[in-house]
Amino acid sequence: MHYHSPEELQEQARQLIAEYVTKVDDLKTKDRMKIPPQEMPAQNPEERIHNLDEVAIGYTFEQARIEALRCLQCVKKNCVDDCPVKIDIPRFINHLVHGDLEQAASVIKEASLLPAICGRVCPQETQCQSNCTVGKALKDVDKSVAIGRLERFVADWERTTGKISIPEIKQSTSKKVAVVGSGPAGLVVAADCRREGHHVTVFEAFHKLGGVLRYGIPEFRLPNDIIDKEIQTLEAMGVEFKTNFVVGKTRKLKDLMEKDEYDAVFIGVGAGLPIFMGIEGENLIGVFSANEYLTRANLMRAFDKEHADTPIYPSKKVAVLGGGNVAMDAARMAKRLGAENVYVVYRRTEKEMPARKEEVAHAKEEGIEFLFLQNAKRIIGDEEGKVKQIECLRYELGEPDSSGRRRPIEIKGSEFLIDVDTVIVAIGNGSNPLLTQSTPGLELNKWGNIIVDENQKTSLDKVYAGGDIVLGAATVILAMGEGRRAAAAINKMLAEEIEKEKALVN
Amino acid sequence: MNKILFKQQLSSDVYLMRLYAPLIAEERQAGQFIILQVDEDYGERIPLTIADANTDEGSITIIFQVVGKTTKQLSLLNEGDDIKALVGPLGKPTHIENFGTVVCVGGGIGVAPLHPIAQSLKAAGNKVIIIIGARNKDLLILENEMKNIADEFIVCTDDGSYGRKALVTEPLKEICERDPKPNMVIAIGPPIMMKFCSETTRPYGVFTQVSLNTIMVDGTGMCGGCRVNVGKEVKFVCVDGPEFDGHLVDFDNMMKRLNSYKQIEREKHLCFLEKEIEAKEAR
Numbered sequence: 116m117h118y119h120s121p122e123e124l125q126e127q128a129r130q131l132i133a134e135y136v137t138k139v140d141d142l143k144t145k146d147r148m149k150i151p152p153q154e155m156p157a158q159n160p161e162e163r164i165h166n167l168d169e170v171a172i173g174y175t176f177e178q179a180r181i182e183a184l185r186c187l188q189c190v191k192k193n194c195v196d197d198c199p200v201k202i203d204i205p206r207f208i209n210h211l212v213h214g215d216l217e218q219a220a221s222v223i224k225e226a227s228l229l230p231a232i233c234g235r236v237c238p239q240e241t242q243c244q245s246n247c248t249v250g251k252a253l254k255d256v257d258k259s260v261a262i263g264r265l266e267r268f269v270a271d272w273e274r275t276t277g278k279i280s281i282p283e284i285k286q287s288t289s290k291k292v293a294v295v296g297s298g299p300a301g302l303v304v305a306a307d308c309r310r311e312g313h314h315v316t317v318f319e320a321f322h323k324l325g326g327v328l329r330y331g332i333p334e335f336r337l338p339n340d341i342i343d344k345e346i347q348t349l350e351a352m353g354v355e356f357k358t359n360f361v362v363g364k365t366r367k368l369k370d371l372m373e374k375d376e377y378d379a380v381f382i383g384v385g386a387g388l389p390i391f392m393g394i395e396g397e398n399l400i401g402v403f404s405a406n407e408y409l410t411r412a413n414l415m416r417a418f419d420k421e422h423a424d425t426p427i428y429p430s431k432k433v434a435v436l437g438g439g440n441v442a443m444d445a446a447r448m449a450k451r452l453g454a455e456n457v458y459v460v461y462r463r464t465e466k467e468m469p470a471r472k473e474e475v476a477h478a479k480e481e482g483i484e485f486l487f488l489q490n491a492k493r494i495i496g497d498e499e500g501k502v503k504q505i506e507c508l509r510y511e512l513g514e515p516d517s518s519g520r521r522r523p524i525e526i527k528g529s530e531f532l533i534d535v536d537t538v539i540v541a542i543g544n545g546s547n548p549l550l551t552q553s554t555p556g557l558e559l560n561k562w563g564n565i566i567v568d569e570n571q572k573t574s575l576d577k578v579y580a581g582g583d584i585v586l587g588a589a590t591v592i593l594a595m596g597e598g599r600r601a602a603a604a605i606n607k608m609l610a611e612e613i614e615k616e617k618a619l620v621n
Numbered sequence: 622m623n624k625i626l627f628k629q630q631l632s633s634d635v636y637l638m639r640l641y642a643p644l645i646a647e648e649r650q651a652g653q654f655i656i657l658q659v660d661e662d663y664g665e666r667i668p669l670t671i672a673d674a675n676t677d678e679g680s681i682t683i684i685f686q687v688v689g690k691t692t693k694q695l696s697l698l699n700e701g702d703d704i705k706a707l708v709g710p711l712g713k714p715t716h717i718e719n720f721g722t723v724v725c726v727g728g729g730i731g732v733a734p735l736h737p738i739a740q741s742l743k744a745a746g747n748k749v750i751i752i753i754g755a756r757n758k759d760l761l762i763l764e765n766e767m768k769n770i771a772d773e774f775i776v777c778t779d780d781g782s783y784g785r786k787a788l789v790t791e792p793l794k795e796i797c798e799r800d801p802k803p804n805m806v807i808a809i810g811p812p813i814m815m816k817f818c819s820e821t822t823r824p825y826g827v828f829t830q831v832s833l834n835t836i837m838v839d840g841t842g843m844c845g846g847c848r849v850n851v852g853k854e855v856k857f858v859c860v861d862g863p864e865f866d867g868h869l870v871d872f873d874n875m876m877k878r879l880n881s882y883k884q885i886e887r888e889k890h891l892c893f894l895e896k897e898i899e900a901k902e903a904r
Contacts, residue, residue, distance in 0.1 A: 322658060398874055423663045
């Protein structure tokens with residue numbers, strides 16, 4: 116796709132607005148379908164590979180209104196059905212069409228707590244935008260209404276104009292809720308439980324808050340100040356945060372409940388145990404898990420080589436193994452850290468890649484090279500034990516497997532070598548055992564994920580869980596959805612307890 | 622938060638600090654470690670073994686050698702200063718029981734983490750033979766503390782400036798040749814020392830436990846930077862260790878991995894020193 120500068124895109128939007136502004140309410144379906152989809156303005160690829168600034172700049176007001184006009188306001192709202200947190204999408208878009216951003220924001224906030232984050236990192240093309248009537252009619256999911264970009268526009272407007280309202284907090288109760296992990300699931304639970312007036316403490320193992328939003332997703336895709344803002348809102352609501360605190364190690368979960376008298380616990384510790392390929396050479400110098408590579412670059416700020424004490428490996432030729440968002444993040448980060456050639460090695464085709472389409476498109480613009488239907492067989496080192504090459508195998512697609520994706524089958528004898536000095540393994544995460552191993556009675560499945568019921572309750576009394584530690588590696592929005600459900604169950608349980616206590620007193 | 626309660630210089634570049642960390646003091650067991658950061662924004666996270674703890678004072682003791690920028694900065698802090706980030710206790714505790722006769726071998730700074738383990742072994746009823754060694758007399762630490770625990774005590778220096786002029790493997794070999802041979806060896810020190818202790822005991826079939834200190838970022842199993850080959854398996858030092866069967870550890874690979882950032886760090890360290898010198902000259 117040819118790169119269009121933000122100025123070009125804005126000029127086009129201005130002309131369209133002039134054409135449509137007087138007939139906003141008179142547009143027929145046919146007219147709306149003719150409005151061209153608005154491209155997301157982005158930093159010039161040649162410039163952005165040298166900085167960490169956000170790649171997608173976000174719609175202007177004119178662009179957002181034009182895009183919003185494409186929405187048909189369907190009676191049957193496929194988009195809402197496909198949204199994990201059921202945002203009333205047509206309604207917020209309608210407010211946007213009429214320029215009422217405050218109302219648009221409040222509609223989103225009814226269902227989603229962190230829209231600035233979701234608008235950026237949700238895989239919209241497989242969720243709200245997947246069955247959009249406009250996209251269906253135009254026979255191209257890429258031409259669906261850009262709901263995610265509109266959500267982001269509204270959330271950014273709210274944040275940058277300082278219109279964020281602190282949610283109302285009910286009268287204080289005597290109940291204490293412990294939230295383990297400050298990632299997306301934990302933050303939602305903290306907000307929802309605090310609103311009910313309960314005292315909430317969030318425990319974070321790292322020295323900074325945000326979990327995967329901070330250590331995993333790079334600044335160029337999700338700026339830190341957005342995470343900071345969300346956390347500031349929670350602090351203003353009275354949520355207490357404890358960093359450098361590993362529940363299960365610094366204090367056992369049991370002690371939090373028995374000694375520190377927490378009335379409920381939510382476990383949202385994420386996946387957090389990198390999976391390696393199990394191939395020869397994986398312990399050579401220059402092989403990293405994507406977790407390590409990204410944590411060094413993001414959380415430990417190794418990108419800022421002048422100031423950061425944490426080093427990052429000096430790479431010139433990098434192979435990233437995997438095809439998800441984490442693989443895209445690692446590949447694009449490597450490019451920004453100075454790598455000349457970055458290859459994404461994926462054993463299926465582009466169609467099966469789990470990464471967001473926009474990230475793949477951005478990666479391509481940035482010169483990341485995709486090697487589809489190929490997979491690493493072994494990593495070869497030099498005499499110092501440093502990575503020198505990877506040996507790959509070619510694959511072809513066979514019958515669909517249990518995930519519905521066509522199974523890749525290796526082509527015998529198709530081995531070939533690629534010269535690289537760095538290999539980043541981004542094939543997923545298992546479940547981190549630190550908390551689960553030190554918590555007897557907590558039931559796990561065979562992969563080590565916590566087993567929960569339909570209310571996110573675990574096998575332990577008053578202990579709930581959600582996000583990747585339950586789902587396996589999933590998405591930010593699914594984690595938030597689980598957090599929301601858990602918080603509702605916790606609030607219900609605590610309300611019942613309070614009622615019982617009142618009855619006893621009377 | 623994490624205030625430095627006490628600081629003492631043990632040798633030219635080795636320091637002891639007691640840090641206020643009541644929760645860690647309460648939970649920690651012999652063999653576990655902490656991760657600390659001197660600066661929360663740009664600082665590096667470094668793992669250090671907990672040498673001791675005092676639950677009355679709510680303190681833990683760390684002993685560290687100045688080897689890079691973070692340990693240098695740490696050594697410049699004083700009593701009353703705060704450590705910006707401190708997390709722990711991490712890693713699995715040492716398994717302690719009455720094994721019979723245990724030889725504890727400590728090299729250089731490795732004597733610090735060995736001390737609480739030797740203490741616990743003694744308390745569990747073991748006969749504890751202790752060998753400590755260093756390059757020279759100045760680098761020996763905790764000699765009296767170790768002597769007090771030991772049923773038999775041997776000091777070696779590489780240059781013979783104190784005790785026996787020998788590497789620790791020499792007396793270790795002699796002890797392995799005794800009848801009955803010891804039931805277990807615990808070796809903690811530089812990787813090369815642990816490697817050769819393991820090689821020394823291998824022919825005698827004496828189980829040898831080593832404590833590894835690899836590159837780590839989070840220390841909670843999340844990054845995998847600390848992985849080592851142990852037998853046919855890949856283990857994470859931070860959550861599966863830090864202690865492993867020395868006869869199974871692939872020390873050569875581990876030592877290579879420890880050097881991953883050597884060049885960058887050397888350049889950085891020089892840069893840091895130059896700045897310090899410039900700053901001094903400016904004054």
